[in-house]
Amino acid sequence: MIVRSLGLGFGLAAVIFALFHVAGPWFFLEGRRPFQLNFTIGGALGLVLGLSAPAILRVPAKAGLRAMTLVAVPGMLIMAAVGSHFAVFFPGLNPALDKVFGSLMLWFYGFALAGALWRARGA
Numbered sequence: 001m002i003v004r005s006l007g008l009g010f011g012l013a014a015v016i017f018a019l020f021h022v023a024g025p026w027f028f029l030e031g032r033r034p035f036q037l038n039f040t041i042g043g044a045l046g047l048v049l050g051l052s053a054p055a056i057l058r059v060p061a062k063a064g065l066r067a068m069t070l071v072a073v074p075g076m077l078i079m080a081a082v083g084s085h086f087a088v089f090f091p092g093l094n095p096a097l098d099k100v101f102g103s104l105m106l107w108f109y110g111f112a113l114a115g116a117l118w119r120a121r122g123a
Contacts, residue, residue: 009070009075065117065119075109
């Protein structure tokens, strides 16, 4: 379980980094509506990940919270490093967007952990 969870965590961080590297400007469109959509979609995707973590990682629902924690921690640490050097990793984006990026990552991983907790408590 540990290796699969950590592997998923590092893989997910790589996918998120690649997604922002390729399509970063689309995530930071001006206006309130795109901002709200980003956080709604980020939260929904995180929740789906957390709820489905036991199935993805092939662990019992009770162990899903521990498994999701092992997925989230590497991603949160990597995304914190990316956010702290935002202009280096995403030179085409406004460096002031680092706080939005960090908030979106916390939102995503927070909902993933909440979904795993909800699933574990229901088991």
